[in-house]
Amino acid sequence: MRTQIAAANWKMNLTLQQGEALLKGILSKAKTLNEHQQIVFAVPAPYLQAAVNIINGTKNVFVSAQNIYNKKSGAYTGEISVEMLNSIGVTHTIIGHSERREYFNEHYKFLAEKVDIALENNITPVFCCGEPLGIREAGTQNAFVAKQLEESVFHLSKNEIKKVVIAYEPIWAIGTGKTATSQQAQDIQHHLRSLIAKHYDEETANEISILYGGSVKAANANELFSQPDIDGGLVGGASLMEDEFVKIIEALK
Ligand code: PEP
Secondary structure, eight states: OEEEEEEEESOOOOOHHHHHHHHHHHHHOOOOTTTTEEEEEEOOGGHHHHHHHTTTTTTTTEEEEEEOOSSSSSSSSTTOOOOHHHTTOOOOEEOOHHHHHHOOOOOOOHHHHHHHHHHHTTTTEEEOOOHHHHHHHOOOOHHHHHHHHHTTTTTTHHHTTTOOOOEEOOGGGGSSSOOOOOOHHHHHHHHHHHHHHHHHHHHHHHSSOEEEEEEOOOOHHHHHSTTTTTEEEEGGGGGHHHHHHHHHTTTTH
């Protein structure tokens, strides 16, 4: 079975004290994970070390950065490198979140370079893709997400792409309370898997976890996660609420 993942994206929220309390609360209430289930906490950069300390090697629970830079080190004031993440035990990073694409103009090539440097340094990329409302309304979402994969991850070898987690996040559903229906999410995630199968092969496509993100909450997680091509969620708002996120973890297949 593919790895099923409940990934929390705290974005730029919470104080350290609030974050520590939330993390401890979730860990104390979360069910025991089986071997194909994982929890990933993408916490703000200043809290990464504290989160690693709290998780303290708990099996199948990981800490993620929300962003990295595409260089290993150097004169890049304010940026975070994969080497820094490695040095404190952070194992994942989000790459290409729509907020980074939109507010910080992160584009295909830059994102491809981030994916490369993450993989070269054993950091798992959680690579986000997804269309804005206008594209969905025009019905061209399949071509839109295909281009995002083609330009930023399809240069990878078969072995490399198997290490990437993909998160499909329709921009019109992020932080809006508007969730894609489970059928809409399933359809496009099936399309993403088919693109991977076409570019690589079926076996590769069947190994890659594809998460859904966009207003996932306790009330819709079961239905979304029960879809065959949805392998868990990347969760923003609801990951800031202890009981909500615990229930989302419970909904993992
Ligand atoms: C996200 O941050 O990736 C996200 C999906 O946010 P929300 O769950 O709040 O829509």
